[in-house]
Amino acid sequence: MEKILNIENLGKIYTSAGRSLTVLDKVNLSVEAGSTVSIVGPSGSGKTTLLGLCAGLDRSTTGLVELNNIRIDQLGEDQRALVRNKYVGFIFQNFQLLPTLTAVENVMVPLELRGEKNIRPKALDLLDKVGLADRSHHYPSQLSGGEQQRVSLARAFSNSPRILFADEPTGNLDAETSEKVVKLIFDLNREAGTTLVLVTHDMELASKTQRIIRIKGGVIIADDLTKS
Numbered sequence: 001m002e003k004i005l006n007i008e009n010l011g012k013i014y015t016s017a018g019r020s021l022t023v024l025d026k027v028n029l030s031v032e033a034g035s036t037v038s039i040v041g042p043s044g045s046g047k048t049t050l051l052g053l054c055a056g057l058d059r060s061t062t063g064l065v066e067l068n069n070i071r072i073d074q075l076g077e078d079q080r081a082l083v084r085n086k087y088v089g090f091i092f093q094n095f096q097l098l099p100t101l102t103a104v105e106n107v108m109v110p111l112e113l114r115g116e117k118n119i120r121p122k123a124l125d126l127l128d129k130v131g132l133a134d135r136s137h138h139y140p141s142q143l144s145g146g147e148q149q150r151v152s153l154a155r156a157f158s159n160s161p162r163i164l165f166a167d168e169p170t171g172n173l174d175a176e177t178s179e180k181v182v183k184l185i186f187d188l189n190r191e192a193g194t195t196l197v198l199v200t201h202d203m204e205l206a207s208k209t210q211r212i213i214r215i216k217g218g219v220i221i222a223d224d225l226t227k228s
């Protein structure tokens with residue numbers, strides 16, 4: 001099977017105010033293309049840090065990160081951004097939409113970065129897929145949390161990512177809205193074969209993925225297949 005993500009001996013040390021904190025230590029992990037994985041563990045155990053390193057949002061202190069067979073751990077921010085734009089979708093718990101842009105303009109940003117043409121109709125089409133065609137001209141502040149998360153899904157789907165990372169994608173949503181968001185994410189896996197890597201506290205959501213990785217104190221303590 002093809003590995004879409006491979007990390008070896010990954011370490012991350014944060015240094016601030018002269019103190020250093022080891023947040024990840026010798027983490028090894030590989031993920032098969034098209035599979036679904038969740039990462040669970042207590043608060044502060046390093047989940048968000050791990051996701052950010054895997055997605056190329058941040059750089060590790062030590063170790064190797066290969067995404068789609070491209071070694072990204074040695075790359076600078078600009079080169080990592082190119083890889084992200086091409087292969088990666090990322091969903092943040094707090095949505096991270098640009099507040100001065102409308103919903104459709106937020107979805108247009110990655111399309112523009114990719115140098116695509118006719119980006120407004122494409123962005124509108126993506127918003128339609130997440131059920132927000134009628135909210136395209138609203139600003140994030142005029143949208144509910146669930147709507148904002150669906151805009152961020154449309155944005156994450158815009159480059160047809162090979163791998164989607166989601167950090168607590170339902171963490172700020174009510175049960176009904178969570179269900180809609182979860183369905184959209186898993187539809188992407190089923191229909192486009194997009195690999196899913198989710199960080200979550202929600203064990204019901206985790207049990208929908210094929211594999212659950214438990215992390216504690218910056219170390220993987222369990223890695224189990226589920227019945228999904």
Ligand code: ADP
Pocket residue numbers: 014015016021023041042043044045046047048049050
């Ligand atoms: P989790 O997602 O499991 O809650 P995080 O990866 O967010 O864990 O954080 C792990 C640890 O790293 C925490 O102790 C957190 O305070 C610390 N941390 C996270 N980001 C930074 C940063 N940019 N600078 C310094 N420490 C950080």
